[in-house]
Amino acid sequence: MDLSLLVTGASGLLGSKIVEIAVARGCEVYSAYNEHHPSLGKPVKLDVTDQVNVRRVISELKPEVIIHAAAMTNVDKCELDKDLALKINYEGTANVADAAKSVGAFLIYISTDYVFKGDKGLYKEDDETDPVNFYGYSKLKGEEIVKEIVDKYCIARTSVLYGSKPARGKVNFVLWLIDKLRKGEFVRVVSDQFISPTLNTNLAEMLLEVADRELTGVYHLAGASRVSRLDLAFELAEVFNLDRSLIRSAKMDDMNWVAKRPRDSSLDVSKAARTLRNKPLTLREALTRLKFELEGS
Numbered sequence: 522m523d524l525s526l527l528v529t530g531a532s533g534l535l536g537s538k539i540v541e542i543a544v545a546r547g548c549e550v551y552s553a554y555n556e557h558h559p560s561l562g563k564p565v566k567l568d569v570t571d572q573v574n575v576r577r578v579i580s581e582l583k584p585e586v587i588i589h590a591a592a593m594t595n596v597d598k599c600e601l602d603k604d605l606a607l608k609i610n611y612e613g614t615a616n617v618a619d620a621a622k623s624v625g626a627f628l629i630y631i632s633t634d635y636v637f638k639g640d641k642g643l644y645k646e647d648d649e650t651d652p653v654n655f656y657g658y659s660k661l662k663g664e665e666i667v668k669e670i671v672d673k674y675c676i677a678r679t680s681v682l683y684g685s686k687p688a689r690g691k692v693n694f695v696l697w698l699i700d701k702l703r704k705g706e707f708v709r710v711v712s713d714q715f716i717s718p719t720l721n722t723n724l725a726e727m728l729l730e731v732a733d734r735e736l737t738g739v740y741h742l743a744g745a746s747r748v749s750r751l752d753l754a755f756e757l758a759e760v761f762n763l764d765r766s767l768i769r770s771a772k773m774d775d776m777n778w779v780a781k782r783p784r785d786s787s788l789d790v791s792k793a794a795r796t797l798r799n800k801p802l803t804l805r806e807a808l809t810r811l812k813f814e815l816e817g818s
Contacts, residue, residue, distance in 0.1 A: 522733050525549045527584035527626075529569060529617060530591030532557035534688035535631065535679075538725040539588055546729070551582055555591070557689045567591075569613030579620035586732045588629045589617045592660070596635070599656035600780035610659035611666065618670040627673045627735050629728060634680040634717065634743065636661040639783020642715055643747060646678075646739040646792055654780040664739075675731050680743040680788055684721035685814035695811070698754055702763040709771040712751040715785040717743035720807035722814065726799040740793055746804035747787035753804065760808040 526543055530536040531552035540562040543550045552562030555569070565582070568574050569591050579587070592610050593599055599606035614630060621628040635657035636650040652658045667674050683695035692700070695718070701708045719742075727742045748756070751770055758765040773782060790801040802810065 614663035642785030
């Protein structure tokens, strides 16, 4: 694999893992960041909301592939500050797409299961989109502008990302669970929200294959298991030998969320499973791999 690659959001949970794997494979990797300096790759300061900055940086570097992972992903914050959500997730994406086209780069846009309403689950790539919150809406607008501007693109939708290291100081759902259970603390986890939890290592490997093969169109790149968040917690307790009696069931209606969440936004990953050598992992496979990353065993 001998690619010139620019990754936006390179200090985030996904971006940092893409950079780590791509550097290990000998790629020339530009780690684009706004505030948090990345530890790997060639760091490049990039503010996706600044059109002039984006165009200048990308025209100077001329990467063959751009993986656009930078986004405002805090669902409640997006609901409270819609202007900022649009500025980053829509306008920022338009700026990256425009610059990608100008240098003939293949663009991979990281999208989300939240573009769907969540009333049926196991969504296929061509199912109707209908987001129930502003985060999902802003990411869908990003998808639309990528399709409008770029000739060579892949839109990669994923779901509930987790990994072995806190990114930018933020602890993901799975690491939070492990920490609480190890401390012997009770946790409340919803039983009526269904997802396709995705290990960042698995997603990064799938994305790098998409980049290497320039696979175009829309792909659902997520974990292969549709589970409730509660089932995820129970499976995690089993794999990590933690006390599952500390896990208490809750309902979505009990949660103090600002933004509405889709009840079942799980993704059908059969297209990825058919097409890719790096397959979507089942939850058990992914958690076992996470355990190895955390503990080396």
